[in-house]
Every structure is written in C-alpha cells, then in structure tokens.
Amino acid sequence: MYVLGIESATPVAATAVVTEDKIMAERMVNNRRTHSVNLLPMIRDVLNDAGIDKSQLDGIAVTTGPGSFTGLRIGMSTAKSLAQVLRLPVAGISTMESLVHPLTGLPGLACPILNARKNELYAALYRSNGRQLSCLLPAFAVGVEKLASLLDVYDEPITFLGDGTEEYRNTLMELLGGQARFAPGSAAFPRGAAVAELGLRTLKSGAGADPLDLLPYYTRESEAEIKWRERRRSNG
Numbered sequence: 001m002y003v004l005g006i007e008s009a010t011p012v013a014a015t016a017v018v019t020e021d022k023i024m025a026e027r028m029v030n031n032r033r034t035h036s037v038n039l040l041p042m043i044r045d046v047l048n049d050a051g052i053d054k055s056q057l058d059g060i061a062v063t064t065g066p067g068s069f070t071g072l073r074i075g076m077s078t079a080k081s082l083a084q085v086l087r088l089p090v091a092g093i094s095t096m097e098s099l100v101h102p103l104t105g106l107p108g109l110a111c112p113i114l115n116a117r118k119n120e121l122y123a124a125l126y127r128s129n130g131r132q133l134s135c136l137l138p139a140f141a142v143g144v145e146k147l148a149s150l151l152d153v154y155d156e157p158i159t160f161l162g163d164g165t166e167e168y169r170n171t172l173m174e175l176l177g178g179q180a181r182f183a184p185g186s187a188a189f190p191r192g193a194a195v196a197e198l199g200l201r202t203l204k205s206g207a208g209a210d211p212l213d214l215l216p217y218y219t220r221e222s223e224a225e226i227k228w229r230e231r232r233r234s235n236g
Contacts, residue, residue, distance in 0.1 A: 001058045002050075003203060004043065004082075005196025007189075008075030009067025009095040010114060010163060013038040016192030017050040017057075018200055023193045025049035030189070035074040043078075046192075057088060059208055061199020063190060064092035065217035066122040066139050067114060072216045080211040089208030091199035094217070096124040096139045098190040099162050101198055103183065104128050109136075109154060110183075113164030116141050121164045122219060123147050141219050144168050148175035155179075161187040 002024075007014040013035045016026040025046045029038055047054055062079035065072050083090045099112035107130040114122040121144060125137035137150070151158055152175075160172060161183035172180045202208060 001200060001204065002052055002056055003091075003196045003200040004047070004057055004060045005093075005192045005194070005199055006039065006043070006060065006062040006075050006079050007095075007098065007192050007195050008035040008039060008071040008078075009063040009065055010071065010189050011068070012189040013042060014190065014192035014195070015039070015042045015046045016196045017046055017052065018193060018196040020200065020204075023196075024051075026191065026193045028189070028192065035071050039074065039078050043082075054082070054086060057086060059083075059089050059091060059199060059203040061091040061093050061195050061202070062214075063095045063098055063195055064214070065095055066116070066141070066219035067095045069216075069218060072218070076214060076216055080214055083211040088211075089203055090211050090214050091202035091208050092214050092217075093195050093198045093202070094124075094139065095190055096122070097126075097133070097135075098194045098198060099187070100124075100126045100133060101194040102187065102191065103159065103161070104133050105130060106159070109156060109158040111147075111151065111158050111160050113147075113160055113162045113168065115164045115167055116219075119143060121147060121168065123164075125151070125158075139217070139219055144171050145175065148172060152176060152179070157181050159183055163188050 005016045012030045014028040017024045096112045116122045124139045126133045159181045
C-alpha cells in the first residue's frame, strides 16, 4: 500500500511516500516561496524518488489543521484534487498529531505548539505510554500564560515541540521551570512521513474519506471572518 503524505499547515512544505514497511521518500522545504509554488513539484519529485507513478498510489493523507489558513487551503485543495482525479480515498490528519507522532515511543507528556500570531499559540497535549498516544487536550488557541497554567496542574515533565518553541521557549521555562523540556529543532515542523504514516493507519482501518467530505480544522476564525461579522454587526 502506497500512501502520499502532504503537509502545508506550517511554514514548511513537506511530502513523503510510505508503505507498511518503510518510508520510501521524503522531502521538506522551509523557504520564502509559497506552498502553491512548492507543493506540486515536491509531490512529483517525491514520487520519482520513491520510484512509483501516481497511478500506483492507494491513498493520500494531508494535514487538516490547525495552522496557517492559507497553507491549509493550499494543501487540502491539492490533496483533494489529486484524490478526485486518481479516485483515491483521503485521510485528514491533525497537524498536532503529526507533530507529536515521532515521539510516540517516549513515555510521558508532549505538548506540540505552533505560533498562531496575535500573541497566541495553537496547542494540544498528548500522553504516550511508550506504545501509543492518547490526546488529553485537543487543539486550541491560547496565550502562553494561560497554557502554562493549564499544564502546571500535571506536575510532571512536559516535552514541547513545534515552531512555537522558538518564540516562547524562554517564557515557558520561566513559567514552568524544570517541568518544561524541549525537543530538538528537527521536531519543530510536522514531517511528511509522519502525515503519511498516520494516513496509512487511517486508510487501513477503513476510515478514509471521500475528498469532497474533507474539511479543514481552523480552531479559530480567520481575519476575513472576523471582519465580515463586524461589518454585519455594524450594519444591523
């Protein structure tokens, strides 16, 4: 079973092809070009690297949020278009779950955080028993002080990972002290292989979706939605 993974919810664009046995190919770029420029060439190249044709794919997995609204739309429209053309099922994967997936074998708490702008983070909390992850707090938008107060009640070490650690590391250390631990920079962004592996598991379980049914999970309203609501209110 060949599954293509696509990640574009963060500043990184990532793609991968996996099977049940291995990661066949993976690509990632973190540059100033938009995902609309990066993704299609990366998908073509990762398929070439894997030595397969798109017609051999059995499914497509894509991150559904939270994350950049524009990035999510680009990644999901790309995945949905490919899936419709190739008549493939799709698997929507939480950005947070794809981030924390590589830490599954590390027992304890892990908190993926993404910079949500406006002095907020997208955050979630997971616990691993060394074999599988369970979600304790699903993705939500929150200020760093509020996040620290929510996590302080667990009174045990928490591993933070994601691009939010770059800006908020010092603040989290001040608020949580030795409770706060940090994964290396290589864990700052979701990997295409993690998205593909989670998608393969979803598709094998029969939980794949029709491309038309796949929806993004924004967590909070976009700037356009906020302004639209304010205009509606001002106009009565």
